[in-house]
Amino acid sequence: MKLGYFTMPMHPPGRDYTQTLKEDREAVLLADRLGYCEAFIGEHITDVCETIPSCLTFIASVAHETRRIKLGSGTVNLPNNHPAQVAAHVAMVDHMLEGRFIFGIGPGGLRSDMEACGNLDADRNAMFVESINQILALWANDAPYDLKGRFWNISTARTLIREAGQGVMLKPYQKPHPPIVVTVVVPHSKGLAAAAERGWKPVSANFLQPGWVATHWPMYRQGCERGGHRPDPRDWRVCKSIFVADDDATARRYARSVDGPYGFYFWNLLTKRRSAGGMEIFKHDLALPDAAVTVEYVLDRLVVCGGVASVVDQLLAFREQTGDFGTLLYCGHDWAEPKLARRSMELMVEKVMPAVNAAIGTARESTPTLTLPHQRGRG
Secondary structure, rough: EEEEEEEEEOOOOOOOOHHHHHHHHHHHHHHHHHHEEHHHOOOOOHHHOOOOOHHHHHHHHHHHOOOEEEEEEEOOOOOHHOOHHHHHHHHHHHHHHHHOOEEEHHHHHHOOHHOOOOOOOOOOOHHHHHHHHHHHHHHHHOOOOOOOOOOOOEOOOOEEEHOOOOOOOOOOOOOOOEEEEEEHHHHHHHHHHHHHHOOEEEOOOOOHHHHHHOOHHHHHHHHHHOOOOOOOHHHHHEEEEEEOOOHHHHHHHHOOOOOOOOHHHHHHHHHHHHHHHHHHOOOOOEEEOHHHHOHHHHHHHHEEEEOOHHHHHHHHHHHHHOOOOOEEEEEEEOOOOHHHHHHHHHHHHHHHHHHHHHHHHHHHHHHHOOOOOHHOOOO
16 A cells, blocks of 8 residues: 545634645655655635645645655646646646646535636536546647537637647647546545546545445446446545554544644534535434534544554554555645644654555465466466
């Protein structure tokens, strides 16, 4: 299992914005130095807690200060952007990273962004599909394009001066385009199956109960089979809120307190989801009344925290519930205590993941190999 990083990010509204931007950059640079394989950055326009309005701009700001880590949009919310702008910006960032870019896409989930961008009541899934289709067409074809859709028409036919470069779109560094991933935030997602059919890879959200996360693999496999792709657990990324400390007491104080950074994070998400009537994803049992879904309940069920040994055991138990997956994405939270936040990221690399992978390897070695009838006699 590989280790990556994912952040919205989320900060308390009273914090200094200049400082939190520096903190968010430092977290990604630290992930690169420590050997995290990739980092995904979210974007939200109308929120003073989720404070990166352009993940592509943020990624560009760390492109030349990182060396090995792949950087991904987590996600570009396509209905809120013009497809031509996204196509050009992604192409530029892909060249800046020289193959280290992952194109994460989604319809967006922040309702105030939808309202501000004028699509709160629109068919946003249809906008999402049309947008990515047009982006891929701009990369695959030559000017003047002449793309006509329900939401956007894109052409440079009237203004094309090919020899001077005018009217011609930039192409990505990676061919035919950067790898595409989609975030999955609901159980039994039909959208995931449709994405898998097109060869796109899933990222399961950190605020889903493990039982709901487990529903993503069957949908991914179903879509892969429809599209003629081989479903491979190594292509599945799962995000998780984790905090590791040198002792259990420190970890519980920092990550299980309603007044701590993890408590604020889940209070914020609960408040937003409750206003939209979307509490089911937080419940381990759909019969649970909404009033029972408190911050304490969510912290207890969705946050992995403790000393190294405890976190290793919790992650292995989580994997038993969800099934095998290829990359664990450590979810970034506000650095209320920077020294502890950095130490948690270090411990994940230095102690937790080696122990997790050793346990996974031991379990695989101890599992008997099933010999199918048509395989007997070979050797």
